[in-house]
Amino acid sequence: MNETINLLLNHMSIRRYKDKPIDRETVDTIIKCAQMAPTSSHFQAYTIIEVREQSKKNMLSEIAGDQTWVTKAPLVLLFCADLNRGKKYFKETDKEVFSNTESYTVAVVDASLAMQKAYIASESLGLGGVVVGGIRNDVEAISKEFKLPDMVAPLFLLCLGYPDEIPGLKPRLPQEEIHKINFYDDVKQDQLINEFDETVSKYYMERTNGKINDNWTSRCGKALMAKNRDSVGTFFRKIGLLKK
Template sequence: MNPVVQLLQGHRSIRKFTQQNIDREQIEAIVRSAQMASTSSNVQAYSIIGVTDQAMKDELAALSGMAYVASCPLFLVWCADLHRLRLACEKQQTEMVHGLLENFIVATVDAALASQNAAIAAESMGLGIVYIGSLRNKPLEVSRLLKLPELVYPVFGMCVGYPDQEPSVRPRLPMAAVYHENTYNDERYGEALDVYDETMKQYYLERTGGKKSTTWTQEMAAKYEKAVRAHMRSFIEEMGFRLD
């Protein structure tokens, strides 16, 4: 495998960081790499909020429920952003049609694509990252803290810093469970999920010294048997997005 593929396949989420700072040149390289991600029709419908202020990181840690947000040297908040596009339309004396589900999807996907470029750039420098989806637990409070305008919402956060731990690589689903040729085929899921359940059970037993014994399907069933962040629809609409 070439070094890029090795880097991609060696990804680990890092939740413990050293106190070493990230310099301005590194931040610029990460952001510029993010900007080169694919974007729908060049709309670039995302913004990145880089948080280094300790008091703000402390508050974001409290809002997300993730203590390591406070300990990372750089916390990036990835935002879907139609606000800048509305300003572009106004500059051309055109009214933006923003109340479409398609526009919401484009902005969210753009933010996700850019963030993954940033993650790979950071890891190529010896940095570690972890995504923080729990910013959406209290999205309105996060938006107020970051002073996000209408038509901007926080999709997720990302801790960035030098790793102070060496976690093992978490196994992923077998390729047979995610890659389909020509048409979708779920007939092989039974065997593939059985194999993955056993893989994850052994992974958790080894990772926790025998304290955790569960499977992937058990975890997914527990997660999706109840509503998660049901408040997001009303929040998104409050921020000016429409899901028509």
């Protein structure tokens, strides 16, 4: 164990923040750390937009399903997959390549890795935060509001601030379920998932004083059906991020 491992093992989403601003030096450090994330072939196929205007935060919150922490977080960062930059400036390229699934995947992975670096850096500096994917409920509206050019797509927010809550650790799948050796071994999968369902059910019962009685497979299934977001693919094709 060391300080970094301890930080990673005690990660929890923070949605309530103290009324305390984040100074400019701290924000710049967070962005610099994000930029040091691994990036495929040095493409750096992402853009981070710092959302300062309260009206924009309010819009993002509403689109995400009235997630009020978006309006109250001292720092809100919008992470976008960005192939526009490469399409404009990479030399000796077939422009059609930028719309294939591989390029799209690279941009999404690059943005995700950058966000994770920013998140870890923030936590090491005493901040807490939450990733908000609910903005994909209306990617077209966000694209217009933030004047995103073609080939740039909003993916998620990282909301950050000084924690005003300690919600506790949420259980993860058994390590044996997500860590395989040499091949995809699912012999014990039914047992492991059933046991995890029981763990998650107990977690929600205790955390909510019995108000939520749900397990992992049920809760995730309902969440998936509640936000399938078919319009995301349609819009990504419209802006050229994916082939039609």
